[in-house]
Structures are given as C-alpha cells and as structure tokens.
Amino acid sequence: MNVNVSQLINDKVLAIIWRLSGLPFWRMILILSGCIFLLVAIFIILIKIVRGSDKTFVVSDGASMANTINASIYGLILAFFVVAMYDDSQKVQDSISQETDSLVAILKNSQKFNNAPQIRAEVKNYIRVVVDQEWPLMCSGKMDEAWALAMTVIDPLYKVIQEAKPQGPVQENFYAALPGVLHDLDAAHRERLIQADAHLPAQFWRIINIMTILAVFLLVYVNPWKGIMTLLPILIPSIVISFSLGLLITFHYPFIGPFAISNKDYFKGNLDFSDSANAMARVPITSHPLKQNFQKR
Amino acid sequence: MNFYNLFNSKVLEIIRWLDTIPFFEMIGIVIGIVFLVIGVLLILIKIFCKSEEEFGGAAMASEVSAGIYGLIIALILVSLYDARQKVEDGINQETNSLIAILQDSQVLNNASEIRAEVKNYVQIVIDQQWPLICSGKIDEAWVLSSKTINPLYKVIQEANPIGVVQTNFYAALPDVLKNLASAQHGRLQQANTHLPIQFWRLINIMTVLILLILVYGNPWKGMSTLIPILIPGMVIALSLSLIISVHYPFLGPFGISSEAFSKVNAKLLHY
Numbered sequence: 001m002n003v004n005v006s007q008l009i010n011d012k013v014l015a016i017i018w019r020l021s022g023l024p025f026w027r028m029i030l031i032l033s034g035c036i037f038l039l040v041a042i043f044i045i046l047i048k049i050v051r052g053s054d055k056t057f058v059v060s061d062g063a064s065m066a067n068t069i070n071a072s073i074y075g076l077i078l079a080f081f082v083v084a085m086y087d088d089s090q091k092v093q094d095s096i097s098q099e100t101d102s103l104v105a106i107l108k109n110s111q112k113f114n115n116a117p118q119i120r121a122e123v124k125n126y127i128r129v130v131v132d133q134e135w136p137l138m139c140s141g142k143m144d145e146a147w148a149l150a151m152t153v154i155d156p157l158y159k160v161i162q163e164a165k166p167q168g169p170v171q172e173n174f175y176a177a178l179p180g181v182l183h184d185l186d187a188a189h190r191e192r193l194i195q196a197d198a199h200l201p202a203q204f205w206r207i208i209n210i211m212t213i214l215a216v217f218l219l220v221y222v223n224p225w226k227g228i229m230t231l232l233p234i235l236i237p238s239i240v241i242s243f244s245l246g247l248l249i250t251f252h253y254p255f256i257g258p259f260a261i262s263n264k265d266y267f268k269g270n271l272d273f274s275d276s277a278n279a280m281a282r283v284p285i286t287s288h289p290l291k292q293n294f295q296k297r
Numbered sequence: 298m299n300f301y302n303l304f305n306s307k308v309l310e311i312i313r314w315l316d317t318i319p320f321f322e323m324i325g326i327v328i329g330i331v332f333l334v335i336g337v338l339l340i341l342i343k344i345f346c347k348s349e350e351e352f353g354g355a356a357m358a359s360e361v362s363a364g365i366y367g368l369i370i371a372l373i374l375v376s377l378y379d380a381r382q383k384v385e386d387g388i389n390q391e392t393n394s395l396i397a398i399l400q401d402s403q404v405l406n407n408a409s410e411i412r413a414e415v416k417n418y419v420q421i422v423i424d425q426q427w428p429l430i431c432s433g434k435i436d437e438a439w440v441l442s443s444k445t446i447n448p449l450y451k452v453i454q455e456a457n458p459i460g461v462v463q464t465n466f467y468a469a470l471p472d473v474l475k476n477l478a479s480a481q482h483g484r485l486q487q488a489n490t491h492l493p494i495q496f497w498r499l500i501n502i503m504t505v506l507i508l509l510i511l512v513y514g515n516p517w518k519g520m521s522t523l524i525p526i527l528i529p530g531m532v533i534a535l536s537l538s539l540i541i542s543v544h545y546p547f548l549g550p551f552g553i554s555s556e557a558f559s560k561v562n563a564k565l566l567h568y
C-alpha cells in the first residue's frame with residue numbers, strides 16, 4: 001500500500017513537471033513565480049503571527065550567516081543541475097546528428113548498388129516513420145508505443161541492404177562499410193529514445209522542492225516585515241529562484257518545451273528529398289510526403 | 298591496520314544500507330543525525346562559550362566555509378550523477394551490441410542458434426547477474442561474465458558465411474563482440490565504484506565543522522535561535538541524502554534498472 005501511494009506521488013510530481021515543461025516559457029515562469037510568491041506571503045503572515053507586534057526584533061548576524069550557508073548549498077546544487085541537464089540535452093542533439101549522418105552514409109555508400117532505389121526508398125520510409133509517428137509519440141510521452149515502433153523501423157533497412165548484390169571492388173568496399181553504419185544508426189536511434197524518457201527522478205524533485213521552501217522561509221525570516229520596502233530583498237531572490245527552477249524544468253524533458261529539440265535535421269542536406277539533386281526521379285517534388293509534412297510544420 | 302580496515306568497511310556498509318532503505322526513511326535518519334550533532338554542539342557551546350563577545354567574526358568565517366563546503370557538495374553530487382549516466386551509457390552500448398548481433402546474423406546459416414545465445418545472455422544478466430550486482434556480490438557477478446560472453450563467441454565462430462553480403466556482415470561481428478564484452482566489463486567495474494572512504498570522512502568532518510560554525514554564530518537565546526540553525530541543517534542533510542542516493546549506481550531510488558535488457562527480449566520476439 002505504501003509503495004503504491006509513494007508511486008502515485010512520484011507519478012504526480014513527474015506529471016506536474018511534464019505539464020509545466022509543455023507550457024509556453026513565460027507562462028511557466030509566471031506560474032512558478034506565482035507559487036513562490038504565494039509561499040513568501042504565507043511565510044510573512046506566519047512569521048508576523050508568531051513574532052506579534054515586536055518592533056524591536058533585530059535579525060542576528062547568525063541568521064544572516066545561516067542564510068549564506070543555505071543559499072550557497074542550495075544555489076550551487078541548482079546551478080550544477082541546470083548545467084548537467086543542458087549537457088544531456090546537447091547529447092540528444094549529438095545522437096540525432098549521428099542518426100542523420102548514418103542515413104546519409106547509407107544513401108551515399110549504396111548509390112552504385114543494383115538495388116539503390118529500394119535502399120533510397122527505405123531510407124525515406126525510415127525518416128517518414130520517425131518524423132510522422134515516432135516523434136509525436138516521444139513528444140507526448142508515449143514511450144512504450146515509441147519503443148514498439150522502434151523495434152521494427154530499422155529492420156526493412158537491414159533487409160534491403162542484405163538483399164543487395166555488390167559487384168567489383170568499388171561496390172564491395174562501399175558495402176563493407178555498411179554494417180558499421182547500420183550499427184551506428186541503430187545505436188543513435190535507441191539513444192534518442194532512451195534520452196526522450198530520461199529525466200531527474202521524482203525523489204530528486206521532492207528534495208529540490210523542500211530545499212526551495214526552506215530557502216524561501218529563511219529569506220523571509222532574515223527580512224522581517226517593516227513595510228512594503230522589506231519585500232524587495234525577498235522578491236528579487238524569489239524571482240531568481242523561479243527562473244532557475246524554470247530552466248531546470250525546461251531542460252528536464254529534451255523533446256518538449258521551448259528548448260525542445262526539433263526534427264529539422266531529418267530534412268537537411270542530403271536528406272532533403274525535395275531537392276532536385278536528391279529527389280527520386282519518379283517522385284514529384286510537390287507530392288513528396290516529407291516535403292508536405294515539413295511545410296505543415 | 299586491521300581495525301582501520303574494519304572501520305572503513307563499516308562506513309561503506311552503513312552507506313550501502315542507507316542506500317537500500319526507503320528514500321524518506323533514509324532522509325529521516327540523516328536529518329536525525331544532523332539534528333543530533335546540532336544538539337550536542339549547542340550544549341557544548343553553551344557550556345564553554347559564556348561571553349557574547351566571543352561570537353564576533355563568525356559571519357565572515359561562515360561565508361568562507363559555506364562557499365567551499367557548498368561547492369564541494371554540489372560538485373560531488375553532479376559528478377556522481379554523471380558517473381551514473383556513464384554506467385547507463387555503458388548499458389546502452391551493451392544492449393546496442395546485442396541488437397547488432399541479432400541484426401547482422403540474420404543472414405547467417407546459424408541465425409537461430411545465435412538468437413538463442415543472445416536470449417541466454419539476456420536471461421543470465423536479468424535473472425542472475427543483476428541481483429548479484431544490486432546486493433554487492435560483485436565477485437560472483439564477475440564469475441557469470443564468462444557464461445554470457447563465451448557461448449556467444451562460440452556460436453558466432455561456428456557460422457559459415459558465404460558470399461559478399463554474409464561475409465561483410467560477419468566481418469562486423471568481431472568488433473561488436475569486443476564492444477559487448479567491454480561494455481559488460483565496464484558495467485561490472487562501475488557496479489562497485491563509489492566515493493573512497495577517506496572522502497566520506499572528510500565530508501563528515503566538514504559537515505560537523507559547518508554545523509559548529511552555524512551553532513557558534515547563533516548562540517542560544519530561546520527557541521527562535523533554532524530556526525537559523527535547523528533550516529541550513531536540514532538543507533545539509535538533504536544534500537548528503539542526495540549524495541548517498543546516487544553513491545551506488547545500481548542501488549536506491551535512483552538505481553539503474555535492467556529495463557534496457559528487457560527491451561532486447563522484446564526485440565527477440567520480433568524474430
């Protein structure tokens with residue numbers, strides 16, 4: 001029972017983070033700032049009630065010192081995690097580049113083979129499945145379905161390449177490179193799917209939330225209410241805390257939110273099949289499904 | 298010397314134990330220990346420091362200590378988090394190699410035998426090696442390593458590739474097997490990787506010193522004195538809890554699961 005409740009809370013925490021990640025950036029920041037301001041207000045009222053009308057209350061050096069210690073630890077942990085999440089997001093971008101580079105290498109290496117048009121068609125099919133089916137599943141968090149699709153997406157490429165009949169040293173040497181390219185493609189594809197679902201665990205978020213509450217409380221404690229001007233040294237750090245949490249949330253899921261990784265790499269350069277140099281003769285540019293899809297986006 | 302080793306192993310045992318208990322129970326214990334230290338320090342300072350004048354200059358001292366301590370805690374946390382990511386990368390390399398073996402070998406004459414060995418590899422890892430890794434029996438997990446890799450080498454070396462296609466896909470397999478073996482070794486090595494015990498001792502001493510300066514700067518003047526001590530105390534306890542929870546990559550709430558290998562099993566169902 002305890003496990004189920006804990007699991008439910010974890011799921012809820014991640015669901016809230018997911019929802020916040022999907023919002024427009026400034027709306028998400030406003031919601032976070034709103035939550036923190038609400039906390040500030042509650043703490044101001046609570047401290048006012050507890051202290052009563054004691055106008056002589058002076059914050060001790062010790063309390064300011066405690067605030068420094070608190071801010072150093074909390075601030076640094078938050079800052080390092082924002083950087084770590086940003087690095088993770090860069091790694092996803094790298095794996096997408098590796099995936100598209102492998103597709104280009106397959107196209108280039110196979111252009112002399114007897115079944116080059118079929119290989120080309122399978123590369124296009126791969127891109128179509130990734131862009132039209134897998135990407136929306138990743139962005140909506142349906143990772144099980146995305147994985148189920150991934151199990152089959154690369155198989156036709158393997159099959160068509162294994163059906164080629166390379167002849168002569170040129171074709172045989174280019175063919176020899178293809179197994180390695182296929183490995184890279186599959187590894188990059190799987191890495192993208194793994195990263196799509198990679199995030200900080202719910203327990204981490206709980207700790208960050210508790211630390212945030214404690215940091216805000218101490219901030220209010222060391223700035224006792226003495227009129228509206230007292231709010232300034234509370235609200236400014238609160239806004240900074242909101243922004244930092246906002247950044248952490250933004251990088252939390254690499255495929256959603258304002259900094260979400262786009263699928264434009266699958267249409268660039270040699271993979272832009274609408275380009276006359278790359279287009280297949282029998283596929284008119286205007287009716288190209290990928291081009292249509294790209295224009296819609 | 299023996300006493301020293303015994304002490305070291307005890308500290309690591311405690312950290313391992315803390316990593317295995319439920320997350321909030323572990324946080325509760327760490328917070329409790331920090332509060333206990335604060336209580337002891339409060340009493341000691343009350344006994345030994347009678348004069349108010351003795352507290353001057355503590356604020357500046359605390360800024361230096363807090364800066365260094367905070368930076369070290371944050372860096373260790375991120376470094377352990379990165380180390381955990383590397384273990385995950387290694388597991389991805391291992392599963393990618395298994396998938397590559399399945400894909401490359403489908404044109405070979407003994408493809409079904411190779412698939413059976415891949416399945417056997419995955420089963421041994423999930424059912425036998427993983428529980429051993431999680432329970433810290435790394436030597437026993439190493440013994441199983443040869444039972445997974447050797448049969449795969451054997452069955453792949455029994456294949457008879459014919460023609461350009463089979464020969465080229467077969468030519469890629471030695472490298473894939475090498476990557477598989479190195480990824481598995483990496484996983485087993487990382488399973489027992491953790492911060493050295495001396496490191497933990499320094500962290501603990503630094504924590505006590507930070508708490509001391511915190512208590513020293515906030516001498517007892519009633520219950521309200523406790524707030525600026527207990528709140529940083531809790532933040533310190535939460536940070537230490539985070540470090541403990543990422544200390545062993547296969548244990549605790551952030552422990553890496555064997556789900557990646559289950560996905561290889563799912564792939565096997567497609568053949």
